[in-house]
Amino acid sequence: MPIKTFNMTQQKSNSESLPVAVVEDDSGLRGQLQRILASAPGFCCVGAYKSAEQALEGMVAAKPKVILMDINLPGISGIECVARLQKLLPDAHIIMLTIYEDSDLIFQALQAGAEGYLVKSSATDVLLKAIDDVHQGGAPMSSHIARKMLRFFRSADSTPATELESLSARELDVLRLLAEGLVNKEIADRLSLSAPTVATYIRRIYGKLHVRSRAAAIGRFSSLVRGKDAGL
Secondary structure, three states: OOOOOOOOOOOOOHHHOEEEEEEOOOHHHHHHHHHHHHHOOOEEEEEEEOOHHHHHHHHHHHOOOEEEEEOOOOOOOHHHHHHHHHHHOOOOEEEEEEOOOOHHHHHHHHHHOOOEEEEOOOOHHHHHHHHHHHHOOOOOOOHHHHHHHHHHHHHOOOOHHHHHHOOOHHHHHHHHHHHOOOOHHHHHHHHOOOHHHHHHHHHHHHHHHOOOOHHHHHHHHHHHHHHHHOOO
16 A cells, blocks of 8 residues: 555544544554554544454444455455444444455445445555545445446335335435435535434435445435336
């Protein structure tokens, strides 16, 4: 992971440092990620684990807001770890780390609840921007992975009327803005809500649409709207 200087437009103060955890079996890369997070303004590393087993045991106490997860871990896989962490830390945002853009594995991780991914060779400024983006409600991923998510939900059996009607008017407003690509703060500003309130609406939307991530919610919404328009 090449190191570059990272300049955030709005750097966080030390008291507002974003807590990040790392799950990576390669000791060299794990240490490098720790050093990057320790030295970057506005970020801190609250835990570094060499296996999913260690992460599942110790991460709840660490309370990270963002998790960097190796997709290919020995023992319990990174994908399975994501699914389990969703139950233990439902408010944490997970970014998968992968050597290559393996679309099948990345897609499985997104289905499990990850909200984006990064190639391990990404520059430090790209890494830190992705961490900040996902915390703000973004979903770092390539366009072809996003299209694959959309195709999956379009092809899945659905009952559009039932699922869309289960959403409140405000939840639909939030979901439409999610689909437009807005992050939580932008949605909050647009709807005159607080960011925590938007996060609460998003969690409710996930539950009603039976998804675990922003990308999955957007894909599901698109498929439901298309199905409803088609009269399914």
